[in-house]
Amino acid sequence: MADLMSGLMIVFLFISLLYMRDVTLEKERIQEVAVAWHEMQRKIYDDLLEEFHDDLHRWKAEIEEATLAVRFREPSVFFETGSSVLTPRFREILTDFFPRYLQVLRRYREFISEVRIEGHTSSEWNGTDDQLDAYFFNMELSQNRTRAVLEFCLRMEAVKGDKEWARKTITANGLSSSHAITDQKGNENRSLSRRVEFRVRTDAEHRIATILAEGEGRR
Numbered sequence: 001m002a003d004l005m006s007g008l009m010i011v012f013l014f015i016s017l018l019y020m021r022d023v024t025l026e027k028e029r030i031q032e033v034a035v036a037w038h039e040m041q042r043k044i045y046d047d048l049l050e051e052f053h054d055d056l057h058r059w060k061a062e063i064e065e066a067t068l069a070v071r072f073r074e075p076s077v078f079f080e081t082g083s084s085v086l087t088p089r090f091r092e093i094l095t096d097f098f099p100r101y102l103q104v105l106r107r108y109r110e111f112i113s114e115v116r117i118e119g120h121t122s123s124e125w126n127g128t129d130d131q132l133d134a135y136f137f138n139m140e141l142s143q144n145r146t147r148a149v150l151e152f153c154l155r156m157e158a159v160k161g162d163k164e165w166a167r168k169t170i171t172a173n174g175l176s177s178s179h180a181i182t183d184q185k186g187n188e189n190r191s192l193s194r195r196v197e198f199r200v201r202t203d204a205e206h207r208i209a210t211i212l213a214e215g216e217g218r219r
Contacts, residue, residue: 075194084144143174
């Protein structure tokens with residue numbers, strides 16, 4: 001009986017060691033992906049900043065390193081109030097911006113899983129005080145606006161060489177007021193909340209999920 005228990009203890013110890021080894025390897029692989037993603041994020045940010053540094057001020061735009069979002073933050077330039085029709089000025093900006101934007105991203109295509117065009121609004125809607133009604137009215141408006149931006153961009157003659165990749169990768173996302181910008185006291189800045197963003201998502205999440213799935217399959 002004692003020999004049997006000793007044998008079982010050795011088996012359990014061996015299984016535990018194998019499990020610990022797999023967990024360690026899994027952790028190391030995830031860390032490698034995280035480090036590689038951080039380096040890639042920095043490279044994409046640096047390239048975007050180098051390309052658009054001289055244009056950001058006149059476009060009323062900025063590039064956020066943490067999210068790789070190119071944020072256009074001058075609502076009066078984009079659309080008329082309550083409309084999803086692009087203004088001539090915004091068409092002019094996009095005509096200059098978008099082909100150059102794709103040119104930068106072309107270097108990193110194998111690492112990019114999605115490019116999101118995001119439309120954001122404030123929480124208000126003229127004619128209603130009901131917050132939920134305003135949210136859904138703005139949801140429809142923001143979705144129509146991002147679709148209009150996407151369609152205008154993809155129909156440019158200057159991007160025809162990238163059109164197939166762009167069609168599979170770039171999405172239009174109307175987010176209403178769900179990501180409204182607030183100050184430290186939680187008060188909404190309605191003007192800054194109305195914005196359009198081009199945001200890059202890499203495949204880092206997919207790679208980490210694959211590593212975790214492989215780990216589960218071995219256990």
